[in-house]
Amino acid sequence: MVQDSSAVEFGALGLEVTGVEEVGGEVVVRVQSPGGQAVFCDGCGRRARSKGRREVVLRDAPFSGGRPQQVVWNKRVWVCPDAHCAKGSWTERSELAGPRRVLTERAARWAVGRLAAVEGSVASLARQLGVAWHTMWSHIASAAEQAAASSRRVGPVAKLGFDETVMASASRRRRRRFITAAVDADTGRVVDVFEGRDSADLRKWVSKQAREWVRAVEVVCIDPHEGYRSAIRSLRGDRLRAGTQIAVDPFHVVRLANQAVDRCRRRTQNDTTGHRGRKGDPLYGARKLLLTGQERLDATGWDRLRAALDAGDPYDEVADCWEAKEKVRAVFKTAGPDQAAARLDDAISWCQAPEAAPELHRLARTLKSWQTEIHTSIATRAHNGRTEAANAKIKDIKRSARGFRNFTNYRLRILLAAGQKPRETQPVTKIRTRRPSFNA
Incomplete structure (x- = not known):
């Protein structure tokens, strides 16, 4: 099977497999170009003369099971018969690997695919293929530069x-x-x-x-x-x-409202208890409930939230901040720009009230400064x-x-x-449903 699959893969590149063996746990495939082909000099056009062959060892993509794989390419060397031709001698070329390359093109594509899927680093891939970091990066950089072209x-x-x-x-x-x-x-x-x-x-x-x-x-x-x-x-x-x-x-606008609730809760907690939040403090125990959307609170959650505010919020400042947070969230819950604008004006007015907490005054200044951009986000549905x-x-x-x-x-x-389109992967047939049925 190894011999047959290698023959098909390298045969498409115009090479023939002369042997496949396993040496030290690595698969070694020996290939060469078939003889009898006429090659002509690019400089003068005369028919080139063979100068023998030279073995070049390349690292290929891992074989099945993750075993490392080498390709020993018996490259043919040609020489121009015209002594005055500037071409001199040269080695044959193939799509298997570029000149002076250590990795095959298939190994380079495999490494680029792994990096594109964030399934490794350059260093880890270099260790897996047995090459230096700079060797690995030189093969990858060309593909990366094409991705960054313009x-x-x-x-x-x-x-x-x-x-x-x-x-x-x-x-x-x-x-x-x-x-x-x-x-x-x-x-x-x-x-x-x-x-x-x-x-x-x-x-x-x-x-x-x-x-x-x-x-x-x-x-x-x-x-x-x-x-x-x-x-x-x-x-x-x-x-x-x-x-x-x-x-x-919109996410960051709501986040600003959440931060106002958090800051007010910490300040009120320090004023009433004289220390930072500890286990057992009413507001500290409800810190996550204060940031939860009201539509997601069940009856138990509402009871816990009311009890925490009654016990730890003597001036109702945290409750006001929570109300402001919900008003800001309501701005982005409507698709109508006019209704959203009215809700935003209502949220700003609530935060600008003289009796409001200083955290709300700060939030009001931010909302007023970014009012036009918020309206644009709602009108264009951009985020x-x-x-x-x-x-x-x-x-x-x-x-x-x-x-x-x-x-x-x-x-x-x-x-x-x-920076690229998502890669198309081979579709996989499901062999087990989400809830497999068992026959008694």
């Missing part, structure tokens, strides 16, 4: 999302390094990645993109980050269209959900490599794994 690979993007993540944590000798991912908010594919998260970094990235591609962007989805918003505003009418809209992500999913994939890539120091390599790995 923004045109994803086509025109109507909704473009931006979100940052930490590339390297801070230490005594360096500050935290951030990267920002530009993601197609409709498909979730990563368009590009650039270093930094400031307004100047975003403007610099946009200035490098094709003008026609940038002009096709209709909505930019961002978190409530002033650096992104100021950059987009400054680019309107210049690189971006004058009518490009900015939408703020950063797929951008956050792409960020999760980026973090998986970082964890698989135990972190990155080289931004160029990090960017190529990201675009290889998250």
